[in-house]
Amino acid sequence: MVLQLHVWGPAFSLPSIDAQCLAAIAYCSEVLPKDSWELIASSDPSVSPTGELPALQNDSVWVSRFRNIVDYLRQYSEGDWDLDQNLDEVQKADSVAFSSFVESRGQPLLDLSLYVTSQNYYTNTSPAYGALLQWPNQWILPPKLHAAAKTRTEHLGLSSLDLQAMEDQRQREHNAAVASGQIPKNLLPSQPSTVSKLLGRTAQTNQFRLVALTADFFEPLEAMLARTKTYLLPADKDNETPSSLDCLALAYLSLALVPDLAFPWLRDAMRSKAPLLAAYTERMRDRCLGEDSTPAQAFKPEEPSKLPWRAPERISVSTVGKTLLGTLADNTPFLSEVRQNRRLKRAVEEDESFSSVEKQALSSYADASTKDMFVSIAAVVAGTAALVGYMVQVGLLSFERRGADEEEFEEDVGMSHFEPESVNDILGI
Amino acid sequence: MPPKDPESPPAETNASPFFTVPAPVKRLFDKFPLTTYPANEIPRRVQSHDNVNQLFVFTDARGARHGRPSFNPQCLKWQAYLKFVGIDFEITPSNNHASPTGALPFLLPSLPTDTSNPIPSHKLQKWAIEQVHCEEEQQLNLRFEVYASLLDHRIRNAWLYMLYLDSENFNAVARRLYVNPATTNSMVRAALCHQLQQAARDELLKTSRYIDAADLEGDAGGAFEALSTLLGKDEHFFGRPNPGLFDASVFAYTQLILDDNMGWKRNRLGQLLKEHPNLVQHRNRLLKFF
Numbered sequence: 001m002v003l004q005l006h007v008w009g010p011a012f013s014l015p016s017i018d019a020q021c022l023a024a025i026a027y028c029s030e031v032l033p034k035d036s037w038e039l040i041a042s043s044d045p046s047v048s049p050t051g052e053l054p055a056l057q058n059d060s061v062w063v064s065r066f067r068n069i070v071d072y073l074r075q076y077s078e079g080d081w082d083l084d085q086n087l088d089e090v091q092k093a094d095s096v097a098f099s100s101f102v103e104s105r106g107q108p109l110l111d112l113s114l115y116v117t118s119q120n121y122y123t124n125t126s127p128a129y130g131a132l133l134q135w136p137n138q139w140i141l142p143p144k145l146h147a148a149a150k151t152r153t154e155h156l157g158l159s160s161l162d163l164q165a166m167e168d169q170r171q172r173e174h175n176a177a178v179a180s181g182q183i184p185k186n187l188l189p190s191q192p193s194t195v196s197k198l199l200g201r202t203a204q205t206n207q208f209r210l211v212a213l214t215a216d217f218f219e220p221l222e223a224m225l226a227r228t229k230t231y232l233l234p235a236d237k238d239n240e241t242p243s244s245l246d247c248l249a250l251a252y253l254s255l256a257l258v259p260d261l262a263f264p265w266l267r268d269a270m271r272s273k274a275p276l277l278a279a280y281t282e283r284m285r286d287r288c289l290g291e292d293s294t295p296a297q298a299f300k301p302e303e304p305s306k307l308p309w310r311a312p313e314r315i316s317v318s319t320v321g322k323t324l325l326g327t328l329a330d331n332t333p334f335l336s337e338v339r340q341n342r343r344l345k346r347a348v349e350e351d352e353s354f355s356s357v358e359k360q361a362l363s364s365y366a367d368a369s370t371k372d373m374f375v376s377i378a379a380v381v382a383g384t385a386a387l388v389g390y391m392v393q394v395g396l397l398s399f400e401r402r403g404a405d406e407e408e409f410e411e412d413v414g415m416s417h418f419e420p421e422s423v424n425d426i427l428g429i
Numbered sequence: 430m431p432p433k434d435p436e437s438p439p440a441e442t443n444a445s446p447f448f449t450v451p452a453p454v455k456r457l458f459d460k461f462p463l464t465t466y467p468a469n470e471i472p473r474r475v476q477s478h479d480n481v482n483q484l485f486v487f488t489d490a491r492g493a494r495h496g497r498p499s500f501n502p503q504c505l506k507w508q509a510y511l512k513f514v515g516i517d518f519e520i521t522p523s524n525n526h527a528s529p530t531g532a533l534p535f536l537l538p539s540l541p542t543d544t545s546n547p548i549p550s551h552k553l554q555k556w557a558i559e560q561v562h563c564e565e566e567q568q569l570n571l572r573f574e575v576y577a578s579l580l581d582h583r584i585r586n587a588w589l590y591m592l593y594l595d596s597e598n599f600n601a602v603a604r605r606l607y608v609n610p611a612t613t614n615s616m617v618r619a620a621l622c623h624q625l626q627q628a629a630r631d632e633l634l635k636t637s638r639y640i641d642a643a644d645l646e647g648d649a650g651g652a653f654e655a656l657s658t659l660l661g662k663d664e665h666f667f668g669r670p671n672p673g674l675f676d677a678s679v680f681a682y683t684q685l686i687l688d689d690n691m692g693w694k695r696n697r698l699g700q701l702l703k704e705h706p707n708l709v710q711h712r713n714r715l716l717k718f719f
Contacts, residue, residue, distance in 0.1 A: 051638050065637075065644070093658035094572075096651045101578040107636075152635050216574065223571045372623075394451040 002038055003028075004057040004310075005069075006048060009041035009132030009299075012259035013292035014285075015307055016041075016054075017128060019110060022251035023066045024054035026288035027244060029307060031073065031081045038310040041298035043132050046323065067099070070244050083235050083243050095233055095245045098224070102245075105217040106252030108153050112213075113256065113266040115149035117161045123262045132295045136320060140327050158209055214269035221249065222274040231280075242284065250284040257281050482516065483537040484508060485523035489610065493522050498684055498719055500606050500691065502588065504534045506681035507553050511536075512718045513672040514563045524611065554674065566673045573667070573675060576659055579652040580678050586633060587649035587698055588682060590642055593629035597694035605692070650701040657705035664714065672715055683712040 005028055007021035016022045028037055048055035050064040056072065063072040074082040084095060114125045129142040224232055228239065235243040242250075256266045257278055271278050290306025301309035450458075486504035488497065499505045499520070511518055518536070528535050530549040536556070537547050548556050558565055567573045592603050599622070608621045633640050656679060660666055666675045685691060686698045687709065693699065702708060 045638070067648075068644070089658050093655035094575075096655040097572070097576045097579050097659075100583055100648075100652065101575040104578045104582040148635075220571045220575050394453065 001059050003032065003036060004038050004040055006040050006042045006053055006055045006057065008053050009043040010293040010295050010297070011128035011132060012124070012255075013294065014254055014258055015039070015289055015293040015298075017125075017132065018053065019106065019251040019255050020066050021054040022254065022289070023248045024056070024069050025307065026247040026250050026284070027066070027070060027083070028073075029288050029290075030242065030247060031083055034308065038308050039298075040310050040312050041132065041295070042312045043134070044137055044319075044323075046319070046326070066248060083241070083247070086235055087233070087243060091233060091243075095243060098221075098232065098245050099248050101220065102249050102252050106256075108156060109213060109217055109266060110252065110255050111149035111153045112156070112158060112161060112210075113261065114259070115146050116153055116158065117261075117263050117265075119262040121146060124259065132298075136323060140323065156209070156213070158206060161206060210265060210269070214266065215273060218270060218274040218277060221253075222277050225276045225280055231284075242287075246284060247288065250281060250288060253277060253281040254285050254289070258285070480539050482518035482539050484511065484518045484520050484534055485527060485537070486520050486534045487524065487607070488520055488522050490522060493520050496520060496719060498688075498716075499534075500685065501533065502585075502681040502685060503532075503550065505684065506677050507534050507536075507550055509672075509680050509715065509718070510554070510674050510677035511557060513677060513715075514557055514561050516557060516560055564673070566667070566669075566675060570667050572659070576656065577675065577678060579655060580682065583648040583652040584682055584698075586636075587645045588686075589629045589632060590640065590645050591693075591696075591698055593626050594633075594640065594642075595695055599626065601692050601694045646697050646701065649698055650704075653701055653705055653708065657708050660707050660711060662707070665711075672718075676711070676715060679708070680712060680715045683708055684716065687712055 005024060007016045007025060008018040009016065011017035014022060015025050025039060028039075042053075045051050045053050048057070048062050048064055050062055052064040054066065054069065055062055055064040056069045058076065061072075063069050070082075070084075079085060084092065087095060113120060115121050126142055126146075129145075130138055133141060221232065228234055230239040231242045231246045232249055233243045233245045235241045253270070256270055258281075259267075261267070293305075293307070297303075297305060298309050299311055301311060484507070486499040486508055487501040488499045488504075491497070492499070496519070499508055508520060523533060525531055525533060527533075528549070529547050532550065534553075535547045535549050536553060538556070554565070557563060591598055593599055603625065604618075604622060607625065608618050611621060612618060630640065633645075637644075664670075665672045666679065667673075669676075672680075683702060686696065686702055
């Protein structure tokens with residue numbers, strides 16, 4: 001069986017738009033023999049039962065996330081397909097720590113650069129998704145990813161990169177001024193919201209925060225590279241082969257360096273602060289990811305390329321239906337919570353490494369929180385009913401129609417004498 | 430319908446029936462205010478120590494009296510750091526609502542007395558350096574920030590899972606420490622519990638679509654292994670003669686994971702941690718400061 005790696009499709013002339021996918025591609029191209037794997041730009045997390053990309057499929061076995069894929073390949077090949085086999089203890093510790101560092105510091109920067117910075121999102125990222133997604137995911141997934149990136153970077157306090165949020169804020173202030181009646185509406189200055197004007201107000205504070213953030217990320221990597229010269233963590237004595245950490249670093253760094261964005265602050269920062277790192281990224285990219293990748297190449301792989309592309313399957317009607325229903329359910333307030341609990345439960349039940357006791361405890365937790373939810377629905381319904389009952393009783397809400405014609409009014413008088421008692425009866429007050 | 434209140438304005442007939450005040454409620458509110466109490470005094474315990482630095486952390490009254498370690502990792506980190514660099518302070522039980530930034534810990538310095546500006550946790554290190562001229566350890570070793578990311582992400586995520594989302598642990602530990610001291614009202618307690626768990630779940634779902642307990646624990650295990658290798662045979666991290674900020678950050682988690690008083694029902698992180706005796710000894714050494 002040929003291993004199949006499902007990923008998010010190509011964008012910005014890189015083979016994938018997602019950093020974890022890029023890392024998996026780089027790792028596979030480095031460690032796997034060329035004809036033993038295929039790369040599929042399915043660009044739809046629902047192809048995998050784990051609901052995440054990258055996902056490696058080997059017959060009925062699905063493995064997702066970069067680290068799990070690395071572990072799986074090592075176990076599957078009984079240690080042959082492992083870039084890290086020659087690392088000593090200290091290097092292994094470094095590999096774990098630097099991986100965690102690259103993921104936790106790199107992801108927010110990419111989020112800020114590709115999603116939160118409005119110019120980049122609307123002129124580059126969003127069209128890139130348009131080119132690689134099929135209908136109806138084109139309309140469903142990018143806003144979701146956009147929103148997720150915004151929540152991930154909220155705590156950094158750089159929402160002023162987000163022109164839309166700025167504009168909303170300005171609109172709110174504007175409306176508040178109008179509503180409070182301080183200023184007549186036609187006298188309010190209508191500020192044309194040009195990009196430079198909006199940025200101008202906060203550009204300096206932004207600049208300070210961004211300089212600090214990018215420096216925090218690039219400096220340790222640059223210092224590390226200055227020592228080892230060739231790779232961040234060379235996997236052999238001659239410093240000739242990269243390790244899994246290099247694949248992961250390449251993924252995050254290339255998404256910072258390669259995309260030609262409208263507002264390239266991240267690329268500028270990298271080139272000025274970490275010239276070694278920029279050169280290293282170019283070198284690694286040539287080695288692992290090959291020449292420029294385009295969506296056309298991924299979807300109609302006719303010419304031979306460095307990466308073993310295979311065209312994704314055409315989207316079927318049932319998948320479309322499933323996607324639409326899933327989206328609908330996720331956007332319905334109560335259903336989304338049920339689905340979230342199910343997700344936890346399913347993830348647990350599928351995992352074989354849990355002992356049965358743990359499994360039971362976790363699924364009972366998921367069950368309990370589903371139950372909680374039904375209880376809260378019931379409480380809300382009962383509460384609403386009680387409120388309506390009370391309103392009817394005190395006459396705040398009556399089913400009569402005042403001001404209608406006389407005939408109806410006559411009838412209603414009879415009704416209104418009867419009604420409170422009947423409500424009293426029902427509620428047993 | 431109840432009889433119309435003669436005092437109600439005649440305009441009422443034009444108004445929507447949904448927005449009139451029902452007579453019994455109106456009669457009730459006409460009586461307010463029943464009495465007006467004088468303003469509360471400032472709590473005495475705040476005034477009593479004017480000349481000591483006050484660190485506000487999550488702890489109980491007994492823990493505060495004896496200066497015991499806080500049960501919140503973030504608070505314990507700074508509590509331990511200030512002890513390690515030799516700053517005198519007292520701890521005061523508090524909660525997030527009391528903090529100017531909305532998060533604990535924060536410190537009320539004793540000097541200068543006229544301006545009592547609280548210092549939030551992210552400025553504590555700078556303040557401590559100004560006070561006792563200790564080193565800024567981040568500058569000394571490039572691995573500081575790199576290994577710190579293990580604590581801030583991998584171990585923290587596993588901790589969030591173990592404390593808040595594991596229902597047995599939540600009921601035995603988090604409910605007792607965070608929820609029960611806040612109120613005696615069972616409805617409010619239930620709401621607080623829900624909020625805490627939801628916040629933890631949201632935090633974990635930020636970085637992945639699923640909460641996979643095995644993955645989180647595996648990551649934490651790898652992180653402990655890396656930290657154990659980093660420590661090696663040294664007394665303190667990075668071979669320093671005295672414990673510093675990194676030791677405090679590690680201690681904040683290892684102490685709470687290994688502390689029997691926490692009352693864990695299922696302590697998977699503890700099992701993983703005990704595989705590395707040097708980390709356990711490191712924690713035992715540092716516990717002597719308290």
